[in-house]
Amino acid sequence: MVEKLDDAARAALGAQLPGWTLDGEHLKRSFAFADFNQAWGFMARVALLAEAQDHHPEWFNVWNRVDIALTTHDAGGLSVRDVRLAQAINALL
Numbered sequence: 001m002v003e004k005l006d007d008a009a010r011a012a013l014g015a016q017l018p019g020w021t022l023d024g025e026h027l028k029r030s031f032a033f034a035d036f037n038q039a040w041g042f043m044a045r046v047a048l049l050a051e052a053q054d055h056h057p058e059w060f061n062v063w064n065r066v067d068i069a070l071t072t073h074d075a076g077g078l079s080v081r082d083v084r085l086a087q088a089i090n091a092l093l
């Protein structure tokens with residue numbers, strides 16, 4: 001059973017996850033690429049990360065934009081799994 005992050009862990013997120021913002025129980029980041037082709041390629045790579053980590057994003061795409069929100073449904077909120085996926089997504093950039 002994965003646990004929700006405690007307040008201390010939540011407070012530390014800012015330094016660990018450049019570009020991401022905390023919105024309640026979601027970590028959020030928006031991306032803008034040159035065109036749809038680039039956005040889709042990014043989404044394909046994120047999809048492979050998600051499968052490898054068995055942890056999947058909530059996301060929205062329109063043309064060159066990709067908005068990602070991460071939360072852990074099994075925990076009912078933010079967990080270490082969200083931090084790990086966010087860090088792996090940042091490493092794609």
Ligand SMILES: C[C@H](O)[C@H](O)[C@H]1CNC2=NC(N)=NC(=O)C2=N1
Nearest residue numbers: 054055056057071072073074075
């Ligand atoms: C059965 C499967 O392992 C679970 O449903 C995984 C899949 N991906 C997941 N993704 C996210 N964001 N939260 C989860 O709790 C979760 N659980």
